[in-house]
Amino acid sequence: MKPTIQFPGKFLYAITFLILLPAGLWFWANNTLQLIQFPAIESKITGWIMMVAGGFLMLWAMFVLKQFGKGLPMNAYPPPMFVTRGPYRLFRHPIYWGFGIFMIGYFILTGSASGIWLVSPLTILGMIALVMGYEKIDLKKRFPDQIIKTVLDLPKNNAETPNLRDRFASLFCIVSFLVFCNFLIATLSGSSQPLFGEPLRVFKGLENPFLPLLSIVFLIAIPFFLKRKDFLREWAIPAIISLCYLIFIALLYPEIGAQYLPPQGPAFFTVPIFLIFISLKSMYRQSFQIAAVFTIIASCLVTIQLTNSRSAVLHFTFSILIFLLSAYYLRIWIFLKNVTEKIANSWKEWTFGKVRVINHGFYNGLGTFFVILAGGILAGSDYTLALMICSVLLTICAALWAQIIEGSAKLKRPFGYYGSVVGLLFGSIVVWLMGLNVWVVLGVTSVVMTWGQAIGRLRCLVNGCCHGSRINNSIIGIRFFHPRSRVNNISGLKGELLHPTQLYSILWLFFVGILLFTLWNNHLSNSLIFGLYLIMTSIGRFVEEAYRGEAQTPIIKGLRLYQWVAVAVGIVGILMTLIKVEPVAISPGFCWASLGHAAIGGLFAFFAFGVDFPFSNVRFSRLV
Secondary structure, three states: OHHHHHHHHHHHHHHHHHHHHHHHHHHHHHOOHHHOOOOOOOOHHHHHHHHHHHHHHHHHHHHHHHHHOOOOOOOOOOOOOOOOOOHHHHOOOHHHHHHHHHHHHHHHHHOOHHHHHHHHHHHHHHHHHHHHHHHHHHHHHHOOOOOOOOOOOOOOOOOOOOOHHHHHHHHHHHHHHHHHHHHHHHHHHOOOOOOOOOOOOOOHHHOOOOHHHHHHHHHHHHHHOOOOHHHHHHHHHHHHHHHHHHHHHHHHOHHHHHHHOOOOOOOOOOOOHHHHHHHHHHHOOOOHHHHHHHHHHHHHHHHHHHHOOOOHHHHHHHHHHHHHHHHOHHHHHHHHHHHHHHHHOOOOEEEEOOEEEEOOHHHHHHHHHHHHHHHHHHHEHHHHHHHHHHHHHHHHHHHHHHHHHOOOOOOOOOOOHHHHHHHHHHHHHHHHHOOOOHHHHHHHHHHHHHHHHHHHHHHHHHHOOOOEOEOOOOOOOEOOOOOOOHHHHOOOOOOOOEOOHHHHHHHHHHHHHHHHHHHHHOOOOHHHHHHHHHHHHHHHHHHHHHOEOOOOOOEEOOEEHHHHHHHHHHHHHHHHHOOOOOOOOOEOOOOHHHHHHHHHHHHHHHHHHHEEOOOOOOOOOOOO
16 A cells, blocks of 8 residues: 555655756746846857766666665655665765756756856755755665765775775865866956956066966875875865865955966966965875975965966965865864854853843844844945834744744743744835835845844854754764753753754854845845845755754654745745846945944844743743
């Protein structure tokens, strides 16, 4: 009976992912063309090659799953056997790789700027979120004894001597990603002039657009001189992280990110000097004599790169910044994690008669103050009152949402983020009644609310809400000890290592905020900004929720409740991007009214999140 019962579900799953999803992506791309300011990439040959390659990879992976996994390629109805053959031996998740390549190939074939710069990146992020937030965890549960190994995996973190596979896998990942970055950045920047500065002038003979290609030879040589797997890994991971920073900067600010490319000549194999710095740092893990030789070579290559870049000052400055952020990523993470743990155990409270003040309310007060003040500066004084009213409605709706979902004898006044999203609807009605433009409020709120949420997540740390599940890794996990924390008095996880999910959220929201602020600053459609806010926060929440450990959150069909809500809100975000909105004239700038309204809104949020009545049992009376 089981196959018969599952057939309708499998049929609907196949229809959704084989027909409805591709058709939806095509429709989305076709109806957002006017929103994208980036140039289209069009090539019939490249498009067809990518479509054929991607389609073949997908079909091959599906066939292997059916043949050796004894099931269909459906994560809701996964194959019962673990598969390590065919494309699964080469790299992880080949179906998603194939679909991504096929999709990008189609948009290159049709010359769709929206497909390349909007639909494809968000779809790929969605696939990554699905893997990280569901499939990776599900695979571990179903096959706890299986270890995934592929040809393109990075080397293990041990002192063994790396083999050729380790060396070539690390090199392939870095060089292929570098070429991809160079192509995108060259396409975005075109022949743009430097923001400021000019190339380094040292020797006239160094001004040759082909000399920078020597750096790719230097980069290729590095993995063959590293004698241990952990050294090789410590070279590859920071290099990949640095390229992620590069592409993030270049996508938002091409006039800055493209300064390492030569004004003329080949760009695809140009190596930014932060990769030279990272490579040199790896060499100093070994013999000092060899590292000294590489230092001399690297100094010459840096001089050549700066001589042939568009701006030596910009190239060197952002290279130093990216080098520090990527080469010392582990130290940065440990610092952030340790600060996070200190904040998580910093609960303080003061009781005045029947009223209690808790220190974590200051974070939400500060976050709301920032949202209203920054939003008022970006949108102008006409919108500050509307932003304050919206912030109050968002707080009220967040309380009502959580009361319905999580309210209990122990949780008299919880708050839920998605209630605040619903509150945007009521806030929009109020804005409309005030005679103001609703889309301006939604757009500017989307920009500033990401950073306001990040500040508010500090309150979650102190309160112990939104906490993570257990993890057996002291480098990643944090511990909660304060008896008032919900980690201890509700979940019973005192002193155990937990995923720092609040920190995950803060980091994601920080980068999303930079993205949305850049779009606002470039006067893109407010409906696009609002839609991207919903999509990006939903992607982050889907992954974050998978690593949460709150006992009161229900699980439905293998996903936590808020993962389903994140999917629904993400779809709403896509629909928002399809709405065509006419630009509205605004008068940005600081005014004292913004400061006053921000203070009032911040005090209201502080009271709601940090002041309660500990001796009452009335609904909404107690925070703990």
